[in-house]
Amino acid sequence: MPTENKVAAPLQMERSTVTKLVITGSPRLDPITVFLEDFGRRACPTESDLNYQTAQGKITINCWDNSWNAYWGAMGPRTVAEFVADCGWDYVLNCLDRGINPTVFSGNALHALAKKCIVQRRRQQTGRHDWELGELSKGEARELWHDIDVLRGIESANECWHHSTLLTELFGEEWYYPLDGKAVEENHKFTYLRRVVEAVQQALRQEQQQLAA
Structure with a gap:
């Protein structure tokens, strides 16, 4: 019997906006490369607003031979840069390396x-x-x-x-x-990552101040 020719379903593609930053000059740290990826917004209905949408984003941080990344699916109206800058260093650190302890x-x-x-x-x-x-x-x-x-x-x-x-x-x-x-x-890994996170947050806040000026 002749085989049926199945038509492959079209591939789904989404575009995202990626920003690359290189941070230098942080005391006792090598240059830090940061990739900020915004995935747009997704529907997130609430009781008060059935049409509410929240932003999604991902951050990837590279310093020397170390790399960390974190994804957030509910950042409200903020970009990933704004979200990371607004959060406490301890929250961001835990998202980058789940379960790491200071000792x-x-x-x-x-x-x-x-x-x-x-x-x-x-x-x-x-x-x-x-x-x-x-x-x-x-x-x-x-x-x-x-x-x-x-x-x-x-x-x-x-x-x-x-x-x-x-x-x-x-x-x-x-x-x-x-x-x-x-x-x-x-835990020197914890201390090191904290310095990296704080340097990234400082750079992001500095950039926001420059854009607002």
């Missing part, structure tokens, strides 16, 4: 916390702090002081479970509570 687990920070615990328990300062266990003898403190060197090599919070016996001797059976939020150090 990260650190084996060195855990080691420092363990030293603090030993010193305070040896000096009977437990009442001033949250350590579950009480006083340490001189011999116990010396032995623990030697043993805690292994904590420096721990690279993630999950690895702490491999050293639960030692951590129990230090902090008690529920050792994970004293560690929560304390065995951490600055």
